[in-house]
Amino acid sequence: MNRIASIHEEIDVLSERRAALWHRLSDGRDPAVLNEIKALDEQLQALWDEHRAERARIRFGEREAIVRRARAEERLERAA
Numbered sequence: 001m002n003r004i005a006s007i008h009e010e011i012d013v014l015s016e017r018r019a020a021l022w023h024r025l026s027d028g029r030d031p032a033v034l035n036e037i038k039a040l041d042e043q044l045q046a047l048w049d050e051h052r053a054e055r056a057r058i059r060f061g062e063r064e065a066i067v068r069r070a071r072a073e074e075r076l077e078r079a080a
Contacts, residue, residue: 007051014033016045 018040025033060066 003054004051007047007054010045011044011051014047018044036078 021033021037
């Protein structure tokens with residue numbers, strides 16, 4: 001399984017868990033549930049960041065190669 005599919009699978013699992021917690025929260029305010037929802041939100045945000053980074057890597061290449069090309073272009077511009 002490729003990395004993006006794996007990330008999506010994790011996001012789906014966490015999103016389902018978060019939806020269930022929101023449903024539990026509708027029964028009444030519970031600080032433990034609120035804390036768990038907050039933790040899940042942070043995990044989901046990290047997964048979406050990882051997803052965007054992976055898509056960028058696939059589209060544009062490895063970060064080191066991009067930086068190397070940018071520095072080479074910068075040196076060429078200064079030399080011109």
